[in-house]
Amino acid sequence: MHLTLRQLNIFQAVATHSSYTRAAEELHLTQPAVSMQIKQLEDNIGLALFEQLGKSLFLTEAGEELLGYCERISQQLRDAEDVFDSMKTLSTGKLNITVASTANYFAARLLASFSQQHPDIKLSLKVTNRENLLKDLKSNGCDLAIMGKPPEELELNATVFMENPLVVVAPVNHPLCQETNIPLSRIAREPMVVREQGSGTRFSIERFFHNHGLSLIVAAEMSASEAIKQAVSAGLSLGIVSSHTIELELEANRLKVLDVENMPIIRHWYLVHRKEKKLSPIAIAFRDYLLRVAPDL
Structure with a gap:
């Protein structure tokens, strides 16, 4: 079964208004375009979604079921939008940092201080040796790493901070x-x-x-x-x-x-990430925070 969000949106509009015409007006589409999308949706499912009785349009049993799914999908999409908006404002999200074992003596304090400013962020700190740290970088197992001199064989963005x-x-x-x-x-x-x-x-x-x-x-x-x-x-x-x-x-x-x-x-200590990695807003915020407080460390 191959459904598209566009088809589901059109179906939900027709079901809400019990009318192809009013759904078309709401969606700024022509009535034939709406009818065609509903027909494709019914063909895909293999069941009729609407039945016409006189001038009135009613949902079939399959249509009632699909409307319930549409409403739940719409709610999940709204929830996802809220989560992404929160991530943009740094009110939620995850940050995975791997540090060389020697750096743990100040990295834990750094993360604790950063966490106080962003209490809803989930932080993960992995302390390991150089070999395993490089494995994390290669496998994209961390957002950022704190280490000594980075290896030349990996394509990394490395910033000296202390x-x-x-x-x-x-x-x-x-x-x-x-x-x-x-x-x-x-x-x-x-x-x-x-x-x-x-x-x-x-x-x-x-x-x-x-x-x-x-x-x-x-x-x-x-x-x-x-x-x-x-x-x-x-x-x-x-x-x-x-x-x-x-x-x-x-x-x-x-x-x-x-x-x-x-x-x-x-x-020197370096803050490192893969060159091709797109940093999340929270990772960027931590990088900026680290560079700002590093002189006081």
Whole structure:
């Protein structure tokens, strides 16, 4: 059965007025055009929808059934229109954001603040490693992503919104905590707890040491910044992490940032989406909000 909204609208007008003529006037059509559409509709369904008794037009049993469906369809279309209007005014909608695990330390606060301004928006925050974040971008699994340096092999729109300094941290009783302007060559002699191979942070650290003619001594690899902080705090060795991840540890005097020459290593945070992706109004609103508040982060 192949019905069109145009045919249903014409049928509903004829049923409402019990007249082809008045329906044609309402719809600004000719009476023959209305009659033809009703005939096509009846042929499609295989049942008569109207019966003419004298000068009066009545709905058949099939016509009564179809009118009920038309009314429900019309209501659903009005509901859809209301939803779309609400989305345009940012009073409803969904926003899916995937962030690199290190970015979670500020991303959750960002979303909470944004949600307070748009309480009816449904927010989804996925925290994952770089590999899975790239999978989300490739599969259109998120509206926006927050990550370190985006890969060149994907066609992405990427906007820098904040610096991401990498610092050397030590347990508070480490001898180097008492020194200032520590040579990088001295730090290179210390074993380090760092992120796993393949992470953007690990790549930046290794490139930084290589550019200074030094090698990185890896004591242990961790898949999350939280694990690095705990290992360093427990005295395993020094570590290199994003300064955004250690606010609580510094306040609690569990870690110390070492004063190392040529550091911190400056990376950047990017807000990313696929180039061909058409952002929803709520995604655009979040992007604008992030760029506006980023200087205060």
